[in-house]
Amino acid sequence: MNTLKHELNLARPDDVYNLIVDAHNGLTAEQSEKLNAALVLLLANHVGDEDVIREAVAAARKSVTA
Amino acid sequence: MGSYTYPKYAYVPPAELVLKPGGVQTVPVLIVGAGPVGLTLALDLALKGISVTVLDEDDTVSLGSRSICQAKRTLEIWHRLGVADRMVAKGVTWDQGEVLLGDQPLYRFNLQPEPGHRFPAFINLQQYYCEQYLVERCLQEDKVDLRFRSKVVGVRPDDEHVEVDIQTPDGLYQLRGQWLVACDGVRSPVRTMLKLPYEGEVFDDQFLIADIRMDADLPKIRRYWFYPPFHPTDSVLLHRQADNVLRVDFQLGRDADADAEKKPENIDKRLRMMFGEGARWEHEWSSVYKFSCRAMPRFVKGRVIFAGDAAHVVSPFGARGGNSGVEDADNLGWKLALVINGHASVSLLDSYDRERGAAARENIRQSTRSTDYITPKFPAARVLRDATLSLARDFPFARALVNSGRLSRPTPYIDSRLSTPDDTRESWNAAAASPGSPLPDAPLGDGWLIEQIAGRFAVLTFADRAASLDIAAARAVADMADEIPAFTPILITRDLAGAPDGWNTVLDKEGLATRRCDARDGTTYLIRPDQYVAARWRRLHDSSIFAALKRASS
Numbered sequence: 363m364n365t366l367k368h369e370l371n372l373a374r375p376d377d378v379y380n381l382i383v384d385a386h387n388g389l390t391a392e393q394s395e396k397l398n399a400a401l402v403l404l405l406a407n408h409v410g411d412e413d414v415i416r417e418a419v420a421a422a423r424k425s426v427t428a
Numbered sequence: 429m430g431s432y433t434y435p436k437y438a439y440v441p442p443a444e445l446v447l448k449p450g451g452v453q454t455v456p457v458l459i460v461g462a463g464p465v466g467l468t469l470a471l472d473l474a475l476k477g478i479s480v481t482v483l484d485e486d487d488t489v490s491l492g493s494r495s496i497c498q499a500k501r502t503l504e505i506w507h508r509l510g511v512a513d514r515m516v517a518k519g520v521t522w523d524q525g526e527v528l529l530g531d532q533p534l535y536r537f538n539l540q541p542e543p544g545h546r547f548p549a550f551i552n553l554q555q556y557y558c559e560q561y562l563v564e565r566c567l568q569e570d571k572v573d574l575r576f577r578s579k580v581v582g583v584r585p586d587d588e589h590v591e592v593d594i595q596t597p598d599g600l601y602q603l604r605g606q607w608l609v610a611c612d613g614v615r616s617p618v619r620t621m622l623k624l625p626y627e628g629e630v631f632d633d634q635f636l637i638a639d640i641r642m643d644a645d646l647p648k649i650r651r652y653w654f655y656p657p658f659h660p661t662d663s664v665l666l667h668r669q670a671d672n673v674l675r676v677d678f679q680l681g682r683d684a685d686a687d688a689e690k691k692p693e694n695i696d697k698r699l700r701m702m703f704g705e706g707a708r709w710e711h712e713w714s715s716v717y718k719f720s721c722r723a724m725p726r727f728v729k730g731r732v733i734f735a736g737d738a739a740h741v742v743s744p745f746g747a748r749g750g751n752s753g754v755e756d757a758d759n760l761g762w763k764l765a766l767v768i769n770g771h772a773s774v775s776l777l778d779s780y781d782r783e784r785g786a787a788a789r790e791n792i793r794q795s796t797r798s799t800d801y802i803t804p805k806f807p808a809a810r811v812l813r814d815a816t817l818s819l820a821r822d823f824p825f826a827r828a829l830v831n832s833g834r835l836s837r838p839t840p841y842i843d844s845r846l847s848t849p850d851d852t853r854e855s856w857n858a859a860a861a862s863p864g865s866p867l868p869d870a871p872l873g874d875g876w877l878i879e880q881i882a883g884r885f886a887v888l889t890f891a892d893r894a895a896s897l898d899i900a901a902a903r904a905v906a907d908m909a910d911e912i913p914a915f916t917p918i919l920i921t922r923d924l925a926g927a928p929d930g931w932n933t934v935l936d937k938e939g940l941a942t943r944r945c946d947a948r949d950g951t952t953y954l955i956r957p958d959q960y961v962a963a964r965w966r967r968l969h970d971s972s973i974f975a976a977l978k979r980a981s982s
């Protein structure tokens with residue numbers, strides 16, 4: 363079973379972070395929420411592994427409710 | 429206010445006004461501005477035998493502690509000029525940083541995890557001390573003519589010289605320089621008088637710097653809080669400086685009332701929230717500031733050259749302002765000296781513009797990203813920023829995204845035309861310093877690797893045993909060491925027996941220098957006077973060195 367990576371897996375993390383932030387530039391709050399949702403679904407499909415996605419969902423949920 | 433006693437440097441009425449010689453005197457280099465950049469350049473040129481005249485409108489050092497984080501690279505440069513040890517002794521050494529969310533530490537980072545370097549990742553030392561020590565060092569050098577209370581009020585460049593009008597307490601006079609280097613700060617009067625562009629991005633967020641003297645046994649690390657309980661809406665940065673001075677930097681947001689925030693009673697209110705009712709302090713210096721990221725499109729304009737804040741300015745997060753200015757001086761000094769001595773053509777100075785222009789753009793890019801992280805520009809950016817923070821405790825990957833400032837490191841000069849590209853048949857560890865990168869430090873002999881490269885070119889050759897070096901090649905290299913440009917041949921070995929003539933042979937006891945340079949028997953580096961790698965090979969070969977030297981000096 364694959365598990366969610368905790369360690370950095372990006373060669374240029376600042377570049378990727380800014381790519382995502384910049385995608386929101388000029389959008390309304392509602393458009394931003396929609397963008398985030400679309401991005402999550404695209405990346406989930408790319409990851410493909412249900413166990414990993416389940417773990418990520420739990421971690422994300424914990425980060426906003428803990 | 430303040431624990432520091434500002435020195436008052438003597439104004440000497442200039443010979444030009446006292447003796448009134450006929451005509452305008454010409455000097456090799458005029459430096460405008462006796463700040464860290466101008467003084468560094470003055471010392472570097474003087475030690476290379478070039479006479480410099482430094483003009484400063486004031487007669488003391490920086491008012492306020494201002495630029496406090498002096499990076500390893502800056503210390504290495506200042507060490508070559510003979511002032512770094514005094515600064516390290518006075519300053520607060522630090523290698524680590526801590527990032528906190530609320531009142532909880534999220535993680536720590538270490539900027540120099542491996543020992544075996546002459547200097548730490550950073551010291552914190554107030555700018556006034558740095559300037560004072562540099563001035564005192566300059567006063568020991570006959571070739572540095574420091575002129576205080578000498579304000580440049582006119583600049584007239586032509587193809588051969590730059591003539592300036594200098595206002596003094598005794599009146600106005602003129603001097604002419606073959607070259608003028610403007611190190612006169614972000615509002616550069618020289619740049620303004622020449623009407624040269626200086627464009628970029630202005631940020632709206634306001635910050636409050638409160639430098640206070642307080643007897644508190646705080647750890648010697650950089651600390652950065654997001655949403656701390658004592659300043660819940662924004663972030664706070666804390667540094668220790670010399671003399672028990674603390675730098676507290678509060679993010680105030682866009683709508684803060686700068687005049688109200690500047691009032692001591694309001695600053696005290698914030699500090700009491702942070703340090704508690706029982707804490708006692710004295711104010712050293714405070715400032716409410718906004719910042720911008722700007723750069724001149726070209727740093728060289730005929731015979732006028734710009735360095736430091738006069739040429740480029742960044743946000744303070746990352747300590748990239750003062751440090752990049754000192755790197756400018758380091759990059760420029762040896763090139764200007766070669767040009768003035770007739771050992772290189774004027775076109776060598778184009779490489780200053782290219783290399784340091786690229787460095788400025790990289791510093792601005794990094795600093796803008798840190799600023800955007802610390803002060804998110806729109807709500808979705810804040811949501812993403814806060815998500816990285818809330819994941820950072822449990823997930824190391826998220827720590828890598830937290831950006832409280834990417835701290836200053838020397839910029840590699842990728843694709844510099846001074847560098848000789850690697851021979852594609854030779855392989856190198858990716859972590860080793862490639863052409864255009866600064867030479868790593870390591871213990872060597874009784875001292876340090878960086879101490880071997882003292883302001884001139886150097887050929888570094890590694891050999892398991894000194895006696896195993898190719899004798900003919902070693903002799904050929906030693907024979908051309910005094911030609912132009914001159915260089916120092918240095919042999920680094922584990923066995924000194926049979927050291928070749930004309931080479932400075934040093935023992936690599938611990939093998940760290942060999943490892944950090946990814947060296948094998950015969951590996952040879954050509955190092956520039958500013959301690960950057962110009963070329964490297966897997967074997968010692970005199971004609972390759974000769975060609976690379978020509979390339980690095982033209």
